[in-house]
Amino acid sequence: MVIDGKRIESLLKESPSPSRKEVLSILRKAEYLRGLSIEDTALLLKVEDPDLISLIHSTAGRVKERVFGRRIVLFVPLYLSNYCTNGCVYCGFRAGNMDIGRKALSVDEIVEEARVLERRGFRRVLLVCGEDNRWGVDYIVDAVRAIYRHTDIRIVHVNAPPMDVEDLRRLKSSGVGVYQVFQETYHIPTYRKMHLSGRKRDYTYRLEVMDRAIEAGFQDVGIGALLGLYDYRYDCLATVAHSIHLYERFGTHAHTISIPRLRPAKGALLREVPHPVTDVDIKKIVSIYRLSVPSAGVVVSTREPSLLRDELIRTGATQLSAGSSTTPGGYAHREDSIEQFSINDGRSLEEVMVSIARAGFLPSLCTSCYRSGRVGSHFTETTMEGGIKRFCQANAVLTLKEYIEDHARNGCTDVLKRAVTTGIRDIEDPSLREKVAQRLNEIEEGRRDIYF
Numbered sequence: 290m291v292i293d294g295k296r297i298e299s300l301l302k303e304s305p306s307p308s309r310k311e312v313l314s315i316l317r318k319a320e321y322l323r324g325l326s327i328e329d330t331a332l333l334l335k336v337e338d339p340d341l342i343s344l345i346h347s348t349a350g351r352v353k354e355r356v357f358g359r360r361i362v363l364f365v366p367l368y369l370s371n372y373c374t375n376g377c378v379y380c381g382f383r384a385g386n387m388d389i390g391r392k393a394l395s396v397d398e399i400v401e402e403a404r405v406l407e408r409r410g411f412r413r414v415l416l417v418c419g420e421d422n423r424w425g426v427d428y429i430v431d432a433v434r435a436i437y438r439h440t441d442i443r444i445v446h447v448n449a450p451p452m453d454v455e456d457l458r459r460l461k462s463s464g465v466g467v468y469q470v471f472q473e474t475y476h477i478p479t480y481r482k483m484h485l486s487g488r489k490r491d492y493t494y495r496l497e498v499m500d501r502a503i504e505a506g507f508q509d510v511g512i513g514a515l516l517g518l519y520d521y522r523y524d525c526l527a528t529v530a531h532s533i534h535l536y537e538r539f540g541t542h543a544h545t546i547s548i549p550r551l552r553p554a555k556g557a558l559l560r561e562v563p564h565p566v567t568d569v570d571i572k573k574i575v576s577i578y579r580l581s582v583p584s585a586g587v588v589v590s591t592r593e594p595s596l597l598r599d600e601l602i603r604t605g606a607t608q609l610s611a612g613s614s615t616t617p618g619g620y621a622h623r624e625d626s627i628e629q630f631s632i633n634d635g636r637s638l639e640e641v642m643v644s645i646a647r648a649g650f651l652p653s654l655c656t657s658c659y660r661s662g663r664v665g666s667h668f669t670e671t672t673m674e675g676g677i678k679r680f681c682q683a684n685a686v687l688t689l690k691e692y693i694e695d696h697a698r699n700g701c702t703d704v705l706k707r708a709v710t711t712g713i714r715d716i717e718d719p720s721l722r723e724k725v726a727q728r729l730n731e732i733e734e735g736r737r738d739i740y741f
């Protein structure tokens with residue numbers, strides 16, 4: 290069984306909130322970077338005392354830095370199609386929404402979108418689409434191949450509906466990095482209420498997709514719960530349990546854990562958030578994911594407002610999207626009437642990078658691990674041993690330098706250049722530091738896509 294709902298419930302119900310002593314002992318364990326058990330995660334989720342919560346944040350910030358250094362990776366979603374045969378009550382793309390214009394981009398239009406993103410400086414895109422057999426796996430495979438063939442996008446990740454092993458194999462063979470599916474809620478009665486029709490009603494088929502994906506050759510998979518559908522404590526604990534299940538079965542934790550929080554969507558049936566999740570809760574959730582699954586990228590999208598996103602990078606988040614549109618075709622041609630949900634942070638890539646740099650972090654456009662075989666169980670183990678940070682730091686500096694050379698506008702270059710200087714200084718290994726300095730000269734001379 291991937292998730293034992295009864296056990297999740299009883300862990301959250303039975304024990305009282307942990308004492309200060311218990312919390313300190315769990316945080317000490319987390320500093321070993323091996324993650325936390327379900328029992329310890331459940332206890333942390335119960336903490337409400339502000340002093341203890343701020344200790345959780347600071348420990349998560351430290352763990353993040355020891356695992357990934359100061360880098361924050363940036364990516365952008367690219368919506369392919371909003372056709373969907375499912376009836377998810379919270380989503381603007383749901384089948385019954387007659388007020389939305391439907392659009393499935395052609396391969397040429399997909400390449401046009403990717404080119405716009407490439408010109409803005411992105412190197413990592415996440416393809417997103419609704420579920421409709423007319424635009425099934427072949428459509429996504431064609432999109433991935435065309436993007437690699439015709440643009441300078443270096444890694445394509447995919448958030449697409451659950452598939453069987455054969456289709457997942459085909460998807461993987463097109464060169465996709467991470468395969469991402471959110472369970473939305475792990476709580477079965479709530480799942481039934483939120484998914485009224487279509488294939489997505491099948492809870493188990495969705496829950497088991499990551500097992501199928503790994504069997505099909507995906508080494509890196511991304512999970513998450515749509516926060517606001519049910520009690521966040523239940524869904525966060527189940528998300529960690531899901532990652533632990535993958536680790537126990539395949540030796541690899543979830544490569545990413547996302548924290549999508551419910552947003553208003555035109556044409557959605559859901560009028561109110563059933564279980565509101567506050568900004569304080571979001572900060573706690575990010576920190577707990579960081580401590581419980583230290584090897585996972587914790588991904589924060591533009592569903593969250595800019596100020597909160599700026600805070601979350603201090604408390605455990607490692608990946609941010611930027612300059613996003615949730616509309617198929619929304620980059621080349623602005624058109625909001627067919628969006629999935631409204632975003633909350635409209636800053637451009639450059640603005641987000643500058644804000645990361647000003648906060649003392651290192652904006653990164655790195656795609657190196659996926660292309661160097663540091664994936665799956667190898668990535669999980671190296672990361673939990675503290676061995677990924679050196680790559681992260683070096684590659685962040687190199688990709689930031691490229692960005693400055695090719696995309697940064699006057700006025701932003703100084704703050705980003707200072708981030709490069711600090712980034713080099715923070716590389717602990719002197720020989721690596723020297724190599725990075727040499728590579729920076731090569732980038733100035735026009736070489737591109739250098740990575741460790």
Ligand code: SAM
Nearest residue numbers: 379380418419420448450471515551552554630
């Ligand atoms: N259609 C596929 C599926 O549902 O798995 C993949 C793409 S779907 C567009 C991506 C994710 O958007 C969903 O998994 C859900 O978590 C999220 N989402 C849907 N409606 C949302 C809303 N109103 N606010 C925030 N996130 C939403």
Ligand code: SF4
Nearest residue numbers: 373375377380383419
């Ligand atoms: Fe379709 Fe995905 Fe939206 Fe559900 S969440 S209606 S499956 S696009």
